[in-house]
Ligand code: SF4
């Protein structure tokens with residue numbers, strides 16, 4: 001039974017102590033203003049036990065609230081620009097790593113999370129659905145354990161300018177995908193994971209961007225059952241990501257049986273059908 005069914009209110013979660021609840025507030029892309037933090041602190045002092053918890057999906061949770069105060073707390077959070085939610089059979093808060101500001105980031109992770117939230121945030125679904133966005137192959141957001149995982153990628157093209165053989169690209173590449181041979185960088189494309197780091201460090205601008213975009217992984221989940229998301233072929237342009245996510249949500253709504261996660265739907269109807277509904281195909 002979902003939390004929403006248990007309490008009937010999005011974001012309100014029963015606790016062990018009888019009559020007490022926690023209220024969860026959705027923090028868009030995991031970023032709060034100082035004013036929002038101050039508002040949350042005041043609410044926790046006034047209605048809770050003076051503490052605020054952070055969830056694994058980058059939300060805040062205020063515990064120790066008398067359940068009769070839950071509506072008031074929810075309203076106070078809304079006044080601070082924080083929507084109660086991310087519980088029950090719905091699209092849960094989109095997790096984003098710090099790729100927007102991280103030096104390794106190959107996409108605007110926080111912008112993508114906000115764009116998805118703005119279009120579909122909290123929408124009702126047959127079962128919970130989790131989305132995570134990570135900025136590069138370092139995968140700080142662990143995207144393959146989400147129903148929909150998104151990963152930024154930037155592939156290099158060598159020979160864009162004059163190489164001086166400095167070796168900076170070889171030194172930064174953890175995959176050993178580039179070697180300096182006779183004063184010239186040689187790229188082994190099959191070993192390259194598309195982190196884009198060599199492009200950034202080259203002092204000669206001898207490495208350009210061959211392709212960049214977002215990798216999709218579908219059907220992952222963690223918890224009682226661990227299922228690794230299956231990767232789609234190719235890269236999707238950032239501005240096309242929300243549309244593809246929308247197709248996947250429609251598909252999930254239409255064909256999921258009660259209680260099924262996206263990965264279970266893929267097992268039942270075949271992964272190709274779900275990928276095709278989104279305009280994707282599985283990577284071979
Ligand atoms: S996944 Fe990459 S971009 Fe995101 S925080 Fe980690 S290192 Fe930075």
Ligand code: SF4
Pocket residue numbers: 154155156172173174175176177178187191192193194195196197198199
């Ligand atoms: S993009 Fe990353 S993995 Fe590929 S060659 Fe450059 S540093 Fe190595």
Ligand code: SF4
Pocket residue numbers: 162163164165166167168169170180184185201202203204205206207
């Ligand atoms: S970093 Fe640039 S200039 Fe230096 S070896 Fe690599 S490609 Fe050549």
